[in-house]
Amino acid sequence: MNPFLTMLGMWAVTLASRYLGLSLGGVRLPPFWLAFLRFVPISVFAALVVPDIASAPDALRRAVAALLCALLIWRTRQLALGILGGFAGYWLLRWLGIG
Structure with a gap:
């Protein structure tokens, strides 16, 4: 596989996951999950x-x-x-x- 296409795919997945996380900014997580995510x-x-x-x-x-x-x-x-x-x-x- 072309290394450029691999990096482009990795970039797209990372961007999508970060955008999804930022778009859910109003959601408050319970303290258990905040401690877990640390x-x-x-x-x-x-x-x-x-x-x-x-x-x-x-x-x-x-x-x-x-x-x-x-x-x-x-x-x-x-x-x-x-x-x-x-x-x-x-x-x-x-x-x-x-x-």
């Missing part, structure tokens, strides 16, 4: 990242870098700092030949 982004992120970390040939190096990233984000509350720290940890371990 965990969706981290769940999706974990579902995307964890299989890649666990199945890679350098899984130990990736796991240590992911842990470093998570700790930095948790302590500083800054996503960019955590991502940069995770990358730096990964490349340092790779340079040292660990993992």
Whole structure:
């Protein structure tokens, strides 16, 4: 399949779902659903990242870098700092030949 058509389809689905969500702006969700929806982004992120970390040939190096990233984000509350720290940890371990 053409990559451009794939990206166009992904764009259309994303736009449609966001437009639908915005058009229902007057609907108030119960507190249970508001609390539930707070965990969706981290769940999706974990579902995307964890299989890649666990199945890679350098899984130990990736796991240590992911842990470093998570700790930095948790302590500083800054996503960019955590991502940069995770990358730096990964490349340092790779340079040292660990993992």
